[in-house]
Amino acid sequence: MNAWQIEHQCPQCGAPVLLDETDRLLNCKFCRTRLLMTAPEGFRYILPPPADATGRELLFLPYWRLKGASYDCRPSGIVSRFVDTSTLALDAAGLPRSLGVRPQAMKLKFRAAGQAGRFLEPGVPCREVVRAAAAQAAGGDGLQEFIGEMVSLIHTPVYFDRNALCDAILNRPLPLADDRTGALTALLDAPAHPTAAVRFLPAQCPRCGWDLGGERDSLVLTCRNCQSAWAGRNDGWEEVAFRVLPTAAGQVFYLPFWRMQARLDGLEMRTFADLIRFANLPRVVTPAFAAAPVHFWSPAFKINPAQFLRWARQLTAAQPDGEGAAQFPEASRHPVTLPLSEAGASIRVTLANLTPNRRQALPLLKETRVTVEAARLVYHPFLIGRSELLHERLRLTLDRAALAYGSKL
Numbered sequence: 001m002n003a004w005q006i007e008h009q010c011p012q013c014g015a016p017v018l019l020d021e022t023d024r025l026l027n028c029k030f031c032r033t034r035l036l037m038t039a040p041e042g043f044r045y046i047l048p049p050p051a052d053a054t055g056r057e058l059l060f061l062p063y064w065r066l067k068g069a070s071y072d073c074r075p076s077g078i079v080s081r082f083v084d085t086s087t088l089a090l091d092a093a094g095l096p097r098s099l100g101v102r103p104q105a106m107k108l109k110f111r112a113a114g115q116a117g118r119f120l121e122p123g124v125p126c127r128e129v130v131r132a133a134a135a136q137a138a139g140g141d142g143l144q145e146f147i148g149e150m151v152s153l154i155h156t157p158v159y160f161d162r163n164a165l166c167d168a169i170l171n172r173p174l175p176l177a178d179d180r181t182g183a184l185t186a187l188l189d190a191p192a193h194p195t196a197a198v199r200f201l202p203a204q205c206p207r208c209g210w211d212l213g214g215e216r217d218s219l220v221l222t223c224r225n226c227q228s229a230w231a232g233r234n235d236g237w238e239e240v241a242f243r244v245l246p247t248a249a250g251q252v253f254y255l256p257f258w259r260m261q262a263r264l265d266g267l268e269m270r271t272f273a274d275l276i277r278f279a280n281l282p283r284v285v286t287p288a289f290a291a292a293p294v295h296f297w298s299p300a301f302k303i304n305p306a307q308f309l310r311w312a313r314q315l316t317a318a319q320p321d322g323e324g325a326a327q328f329p330e331a332s333r334h335p336v337t338l339p340l341s342e343a344g345a346s347i348r349v350t351l352a353n354l355t356p357n358r359r360q361a362l363p364l365l366k367e368t369r370v371t372v373e374a375a376r377l378v379y380h381p382f383l384i385g386r387s388e389l390l391h392e393r394l395r396l397t398l399d400r401a402a403l404a405y406g407s408k409l
Contacts, residue, residue: 006045007107011035011200018107022217022337024232025203034203034211036221036232042126042152043198044111047102049157049168058117058168060155062089062193063099064129068148068342069305073352075142075359080305083146086154087129089122090190095165096174099156106169111155113195119155121193126151143366145349147308147342155193199234206230206237220256220300220336220377227327229377231339240377243324247381247392254333254379255389255398256300257315258343259322261293265369269294269351272319278361279354281317295319296350298343300336300377302406307398312350314396322378333379334403344372 004021010028012035017028026035037043049058065086072079086099111119130146157168164173203212203221210225220240222229229240244254268274273290276283283289297315299308347370355361382389382398389398 004103005107007109020216025214025216025218025221026200027216035200036203036212038199038201038232038234040199040234045103045108045152045154046111046115047099047106047154047156047169048109049117050171053157053159053168053171056159056168058157058159060117060119060157061095062120062122063087063154063156064089064122064124064126065099065103065152065154066130066146066148067151068146069308071145071147071305071309071349073143073145073349073358073362073365075362077358078309078349078353080309082305083148089124089126089129089153090120091123094174099154102156102169103154108154110198111195113197115195117157119193119195121191122153123190143348143352143362145345147345147349201232201237206239215335217337218335219339222328224328241326241375242377242379243322243326244329244379245321245324245381245393249381249383249392251384252329252331252381252392253384253389254329254331254381256334256336257311257378257380258298258300258338258340259376259378260296260298260340260344260347260372261374262296262344262347263371263373264347265371267351267364267368275316275319275354278351279317280356281354292319295322296347298338298346298350300338300343301334301403302337303402304405307402308346309349309353311396311398312346313353314394316350317354318394320380320393322376324378329379331381336377337406340372340375343375344370347372 006019006021008017008019010017010031010033012028012033013031015028015030017026019026024037026037046060063086067084070081070083088095088097158174159166159168166173205212205223205226205228207228208223208226210223212221212223212230214221220229220231229242230237231240269278270293271290272292272294273285275294276285276289298312348365348368352358352362352365381392383392387400389400
């Protein structure tokens with residue numbers, strides 16, 4: 001799987017920095033600056049035009065880029081697929097529907113204020129593209145969900161030459177784009193898209209000023225000085241509640257999971273007893289279960305769709321204790337690479353995976369609206385094997401190669 005690369009300049013010293021698409025932490029090797037990158041409306045990129053195109057009046061066409069897991073919940077089971085595609089964000093005939101392999105073959109740049117050319121507003125909403133991608137990948141009419149952190153916008157440069165719309169990178173007419181009348185003429189009158197620049201947050205603890213720690217692709221940075229965790233938001237840092245489960249083992253590796261409490265409009269699902277009845281779990285409903293709130297669990301790291309589904313199901317059914325110390329262990333921890341928003345989108349799929357009667361449950365789940373009301377990041381200890389990790393309490397295994405694969409998603 002080829003990762004995209006983005007060329008950028010360090011905001012502090014101006015030195016060139018080469019980033020992978022999954023990077024969220026910018027580390028400048030020249031001035032040692034560490035900055036978390038955020039984007040108010042998703043990351044915006046451009047395919048940079050060649051130097052000889054600077055004298056032309058450039059037009060930048062928008063393409064949505066989707067990367068994530070598609071789940072199609074049917075009465076017969078759940079079909080999961082990985083989706084990685086780009087699709088035209090304009091309702092215009094005669095234009096290429098996809099960017100193909102060009103983003104992998106070229107180095108992208110962040111779109112910045114003052115960029116020469118006119119950037120067109122996406123005419124097709126992102127949510128509509130996500131629904132279409134999930135439906136196309138699934139191929140069914142059941143409950144469909146797209147869970148992925150990579151939703152971005154890419155602009156590619158074109159220009160008009162006489163009656164033809166030309167690719168500014170290859171400097172030749174686009175296929176099927178040889179008529180300037182009709183839909184292509186409408187491009188000249190299409191609204192421009194406002195600039196949404198990348199924002200940078202200094203990787204310093206908002207509470208004590210200590211340096212925050214994290215990997216290049218970490219979405220949650222941690223402070224060992226005051227034992228706090230922080231996620232970057234568009235207007236600054238937001239503290240993340242966390243717990244570390246205790247362990248008696250000498251050598252472990254910690255994996256992060258989201259534990260969520262949610263309101264499900266259209267479905268009675270407030271207590272563990274409600275989950276037992278809905279999923280027909282092999283548990284006896286007790287007064288304690290009827291009083292205990294139900295927690296939905298999800299991996300807080302990227303992993304292949306089938307493994308993601310398995311761990312969300314197992315932990316939600318087991319309802320493990322999410323209590324522990326709010327203190328980071330000395331043992332190694334896997335970075336948080338899946339945001340809470342995407343974890344919340346998995347709740348309906350997890351319920352569909354738990355119920356034994358999907359034919360009856362799916363119409364209800366399709367109409368259910370989920371709102372995550374509270375969440376906590378919980379680090380679970382895993383025993384380290386030669387090629388796998390073993391959950392210390394549940395005795396479930398995770399192939400270590402799956403983690404390596406997930407880091408590329």
